[in-house]
Amino acid sequence: MTTDAKSNQKQKAQTLTSVADEIVDSMKFAAAQTAPIPKFDSIVGLISRLKGIVYPSFRSNESSPEKARAQLESELKTTHELLTRQIAIAIARHYESCEEMTQEDCPDKSESSIKYGEHESLALIAAQSEILATDYVSKLPEIRKRLMTDLTAAYKGDPACKNYDEVILCYPGLQAVTVYRLAHELHLLNVPFLPRMMSEWVHGETGVDIHPGATIGNHFFIDHGTGVVIGETCVIGEHVKIYQGVTLGAISFPEDEMGQLIRDSKRHPTIQDNVVIYANATVLGGETVVGQGSIIGSSVWLTSSVEPGTTVLMEKPKLRLRNQTK
Numbered sequence: 001m002t003t004d005a006k007s008n009q010k011q012k013a014q015t016l017t018s019v020a021d022e023i024v025d026s027m028k029f030a031a032a033q034t035a036p037i038p039k040f041d042s043i044v045g046l047i048s049r050l051k052g053i054v055y056p057s058f059r060s061n062e063s064s065p066e067k068a069r070a071q072l073e074s075e076l077k078t079t080h081e082l083l084t085r086q087i088a089i090a091i092a093r094h095y096e097s098c099e100e101m102t103q104e105d106c107p108d109k110s111e112s113s114i115k116y117g118e119h120e121s122l123a124l125i126a127a128q129s130e131i132l133a134t135d136y137v138s139k140l141p142e143i144r145k146r147l148m149t150d151l152t153a154a155y156k157g158d159p160a161c162k163n164y165d166e167v168i169l170c171y172p173g174l175q176a177v178t179v180y181r182l183a184h185e186l187h188l189l190n191v192p193f194l195p196r197m198m199s200e201w202v203h204g205e206t207g208v209d210i211h212p213g214a215t216i217g218n219h220f221f222i223d224h225g226t227g228v229v230i231g232e233t234c235v236i237g238e239h240v241k242i243y244q245g246v247t248l249g250a251i252s253f254p255e256d257e258m259g260q261l262i263r264d265s266k267r268h269p270t271i272q273d274n275v276v277i278y279a280n281a282t283v284l285g286g287e288t289v290v291g292q293g294s295i296i297g298s299s300v301w302l303t304s305s306v307e308p309g310t311t312v313l314m315e316k317p318k319l320r321l322r323n324q325t326k
Contacts (some may be wrong), residue, residue, distance in 0.1 A: 035092035042086055043197045049079045050182050054144040055168055080133050087191055088129035094192035132189050139185045149218035150177050157221045157241055173222030176208035183212035216240075217273070224279075231268035233286060238273045243298075245280035251303060272308070 056072055154167045154174050161167060167174050179202035183195040195212035203209045207226035210216075214230050217238035222228055224244035230236070234248045242248075250267035266286035275290050277283065278298040283290060290296060291308030300312050 035096045036089050037093060038086060038090050038193050038197060040197060040201060042082075043194060044201055046079070046082055046086060047179060047182065047198055047201065049075065049082065050140075051178060053079065053140055054147055054178070054182070076137060080137050083136065084126075084129045084133040086194060087132050088125050090191060090193040091125050091129060132191060136185055136189060136191075143181050143185060146181055146218055147174075147178055150174060150181075150220050153219040153221040153239070153241070154223075158223060172206035172208060172225040173228075176202050176206045176210060176222060176225060176228075177216075177220055180210040180212060180214070180216065184214070184216075187212040214268070227280075233266045234268035235270040237271060237275070237292070240271055240273070240275050240277075242277040243279040246277050247282045247284070249282070249284050251285040 053072065053075060056068065151164055151167055151174065154171055155161050155164055161171075179198050183198040186198070187195040199210060199212050208222060208228045210228075210230045211232040211234075213232040214234045214236070216230075216234075216236045217240070219239045220236065221241045222243075223241065227245040228242060229247045229249060231249050236248075248269055248271065269283045269285055269288040269290065271277070271283070271290045272292040272294075274293045275296070276294075277290075277296040278300075280298055281296045281300045281302070283296065283300075283302045285303050287305070288303060289305040290302070291306055291310060293309045294306055295311045296302060296306075297311070297313035299314050302312060306312055
């Protein structure tokens, strides 16, 4: 090896050591055992199992109710065990990640927070996780009922659709809504990390970004899907249809007297029943209400409420045609 090559190798080793030292020095290490990190691979596997439960005919080939019931019970047992494990990991990590934060920065932090790494606390986490998993699984029949209304809305709302199976297999809007409804119930149970991880996974798969904290009524249909954004405090009624590129977002983020973000405020709009919002429309603000039966046209920018039955349209643009051959 030449002198220059040896010098380059030495410099590389010194650089790598220096970078590692700098990153480690910036880290905070707890005296107790470090909680594991929730992993997307495990969450994606859990999503697949949950979808198989709410759409059982796509996972079961059994020809009788008795056999289908036995297979579903087995699947529920396995799913419950996996979910309990993931909830336990999420809770432990959540408490540990809040440990170095102030009460203001981490609202869930308290003196009674469970400390990961202590025998008694591990038992508490395990017991709490199993209860939460059982509560969640008990909600799956209701989640399925809601999804059946969304399935019907998609079929009735798209003349290109041939049957219900096509919606389940091919429509990104229904996939996004399915994962949203599964994640939303975990969000309502205050399970950390998992609901957002589920939503972010399906966001990458479909281009539809629905925060699990949003409240969405039955018979909800997202046509095409790509580019749709629905914020955390958005409230959507029943029989609502939206198209690609729609944003239901916030105008701004309110702050308290200390300049800290107010995290529990209503920041996103309310969409009442039987509203249609066409492609690339933007509806913003926590006080904005789109009244029942309204139509919001393509590319509309809306930051104020509209009365029920209102049609909101952009003025027709003028086209300018230029013939390059003349």
